[in-house]
Amino acid sequence: SQQGEEDPQALSIQEGENATMNCSYKTSINNLQWYRQNSGRGLVHLILIRSNEREKHSGRLRVTLDTSKKSSSLLITASRAADTASYFCATGFSGNTPLVFGKGTRLSVIA
Amino acid sequence: DTEVTQTPKHLVMGMTNKKSLKCEQHMGHRAMYWYKQKAKKPPELMFVYSYEKLSINESVPSRFSPECPNSSLLNLHLHALQPEDSALYLCASSPRDRIGSYEQYFGPGTRLTVT
Numbered sequence: 233s234q235q236g237e238e239d240p241q242a243l244s245i246q247e248g249e250n251a252t253m254n255c256s257y258k259t260s261i262n263n264l265q266w267y268r269q270n271s272g273r274g275l276v277h278l279i280l281i282r283s284n285e286r287e288k289h290s291g292r293l294r295v296t297l298d299t300s301k302k303s304s305s306l307l308i309t310a311s312r313a314a315d316t317a318s319y320f321c322a323t324g325f326s327g328n329t330p331l332v333f334g335k336g337t338r339l340s341v342i343a
Numbered sequence: 344d345t346e347v348t349q350t351p352k353h354l355v356m357g358m359t360n361k362k363s364l365k366c367e368q369h370m371g372h373r374a375m376y377w378y379k380q381k382a383k384k385p386p387e388l389m390f391v392y393s394y395e396k397l398s399i400n401e402s403v404p405s406r407f408s409p410e411c412p413n414s415s416l417l418n419l420h421l422h423a424l425q426p427e428d429s430a431l432y433l434c435a436s437s438p439r440d441r442i443g444s445y446e447q448y449f450g451p452g453t454r455l456t457v458t
Contacts, residue, residue, distance in 0.1 A: 262443060262444055265446060272454065273451055274347075275386065276449070277446040277448065277449075280446050324443040324444055324445075325443040326441070326443065326444065328393075328399075328440070328442055330376075330442055331442070331443055331447065336383075
């Protein structure tokens with residue numbers, strides 16, 4: 233399967249702590265994307281990192297990509313209760329191949 | 344306007360009903376998608392429209408019928424659904440037709456319950 237696999241499946245932390253979640257995939261990719269989903273809502277795009285990039289930042293988010301290990305990580309610094317959500321990685325390919333979503337990490341940030 | 348809108352937010356329908364889900368975007372995006380999502384699972388792709396033409400159908404049962412009337416609108420017609428079709432239905436769009444190369448913008452979803 234081309235599907236990405238997030239690790240851990242669930243993560244519970246205290247407000248103010250950092251949260252790290254990982255994504256591994258099996259085939260060569262064009263890009264890797266991270267999405268957030270609050271309970272029962274639509275997905276929100278967070279960051280897209282291309283295969284020739286190694287690190288990207290957006291506010292409190294930091295994403296790394298290691299194509300040699302076929303893995304990516306999402307770091308959320310100084311977490312807030314509002315960061316409580318499910319986080320999905322999605323692998324993107326060249327041409328007309330759709331994104332493939334991983335199973336997601338459920339993050340709970342306790343105030 | 345960076346918003347994808349979906350109506351209705353909630354829908355309850357019987358197995359003999361016919362209903363439609365609607366999706367709209369005004370970002371000039373050329374690719375639009377329907378996904379189905381069950382609780383605690385990732386979204387599953389159903390259909391992709393590229394430049395208003397159906398480009399991908401992920402072997403979806405014929406009781407789901409997509410339609411793209413114009414570049415801003417996407418419909419999903421529902422008929423003779425089964426209880427296992429109950430799920431969150433998400434619409435999304437992306438800027439270009441190289442659908443794996445760009446971020447997707449999702450609507451809030453329609454929560455469908457089939458009784």
